[in-house]
Amino acid sequence: MDARTKRIWTGLVSYANGTATDTEVWSTVAEFIGWISVVDSYGIFGWVGDNSLSVHVAEHRTGVDALLRFLCSAPKSAERESLRRQGALTFLYEHGRHIQGLHFPEVPYQDGIGKSLKNASDYPAVDLQLFEKQSRIMWDHARYQLRTGTMAGKDLLPLGLKMPTRDYRDLADPICEFLMSEYQAYLNRFLSRAYSRHRKLEPVVPIFVCPGCNKLVMPERIGRKKYCSDCTDAARAEKYRHHAPAAEGRDYQWLYRLRHRELGLRKTFLRNEKNQMRLKQIKSRQTKSSRCQRLILDMKL
Numbered sequence: 389m390d391a392r393t394k395r396i397w398t399g400l401v402s403y404a405n406g407t408a409t410d411t412e413v414w415s416t417v418a419e420f421i422g423w424i425s426v427v428d429s430y431g432i433f434g435w436v437g438d439n440s441l442s443v444h445v446a447e448h449r450t451g452v453d454a455l456l457r458f459l460c461s462a463p464k465s466a467e468r469e470s471l472r473r474q475g476a477l478t479f480l481y482e483h484g485r486h487i488q489g490l491h492f493p494e495v496p497y498q499d500g501i502g503k504s505l506k507n508a509s510d511y512p513a514v515d516l517q518l519f520e521k522q523s524r525i526m527w528d529h530a531r532y533q534l535r536t537g538t539m540a541g542k543d544l545l546p547l548g549l550k551m552p553t554r555d556y557r558d559l560a561d562p563i564c565e566f567l568m569s570e571y572q573a574y575l576n577r578f579l580s581r582a583y584s585r586h587r588k589l590e591p592v593v594p595i596f597v598c599p600g601c602n603k604l605v606m607p608e609r610i611g612r613k614k615y616c617s618d619c620t621d622a623a624r625a626e627k628y629r630h631h632a633p634a635a636e637g638r639d640y641q642w643l644y645r646l647r648h649r650e651l652g653l654r655k656t657f658l659r660n661e662k663n664q665m666r667l668k669q670i671k672s673r674q675t676k677s678s679r680c681q682r683l684i685l686d687m688k689l
Contacts, residue, residue: 389594389610396420396566401595401606403445404453410441417559420566448560451479455567456604459593483564488555495526495549567593636677639670643683654687 389397399416402408408416458476461468531543541548556562574592594610597603600619607613613620646654657663667689674680 392419393570394594394606397594398606400452400456400563400566401604403449404456405603406449410445413445413559414441417562421553421562444559448558448563451475451560452563453604455479455564456593456595457597459567459571460591460596460604479560480564480567483558483560484568486557486561487565490552490554492547492550492552495523495530495551633674633677636674636680639674640677640680640683642666643670643680643687647683647687 396416396419399408399412399419403413403416454471454474454476458468458471461471526545526549527541529542529544530548531539531541531545532549534540554562554565570593574590577590591611595604595606596614598605598614598616598619600615603616605613605616646657649657658667670680671684671689674684
């Protein structure tokens with residue numbers, strides 16, 4: 389997975405979890421469809437002006453969250469069936485129908501780049517700078533017709549200054565298009581390996597739901613983690629407690645208090661026959677407890 393695709397997945401997870409700002413959600417969408425395609429002057433996102441961006445972000449968050457959870461749910465699981473009944477696929481089908489055919493708007497003339505950006509007040513300054521940079525790069529590498537009618541430019545871009553893009557009705561449309569492009573890529577890999585003996589099933593999507601806090605997670609290394617960063621330590625501790633030897637907690641506390649006695653008091657304490665028997669029992673049953681063994685070795689018992 390390339391860095392760009394990973395950034396989009398991370399942004400979508402933050403959006404679904406409700407931790408992304410409005411501009412961060414907008415940046416994630418623009419990362420997929422291209423900065424030049426989202427400029428208001430093309431009319432592609434004219435609906436943003438009807439309401440504030442925050443209204444659109446809030447309106448579709450629940451649907452995006454349900455769709456992401458549906459895509460990463462286990463086959464034949466109760467969760468998948470529940471999300472299906474709640475309308476996760478209906479959300480996808482509805483917004484998929486909104487997506488219109490390809491259009492080819494042209495990057496504005498160099499002198500008009502700044503003017504077109506005046507209509508993009510919803511974007512943070514760093515994103516506006518990125519759009520301007522990309523626009524000028526296209527002008528530097530495309531072939532175009534001057535006002536005099538003669539042709540100029542390097543002709544390194546087959547379509548010249550034209551940008552292929554689509555029409556969308558709302559914020560959820562390009563998100564659904566991205567998810568389906570990722571699903572199509574997965575499907576192509578799946579079909580090519582369907583009858584391979586060494587085929588290893590891979591997840592449909594790189595994200596998962598943390599079983600500890602029920603939040604969506606985009607891991608740094610796909611397929612390695614089962615919990616989010618916040619729950620990893622707690623899950624590790626719970627797993628350790630589940631497999632820990634019997635009475636390890638009580639035995640560890642006994643050794644811990646013994647370790648913090650002064651050496652003379654410790655020796656006196658261990659002269660007691662009852663305490664000697666307890667220590668013998670601990671050493672016998674805690675042979676697989678690393679933390680008990682550390683204390684025993686530290687005290688040279």
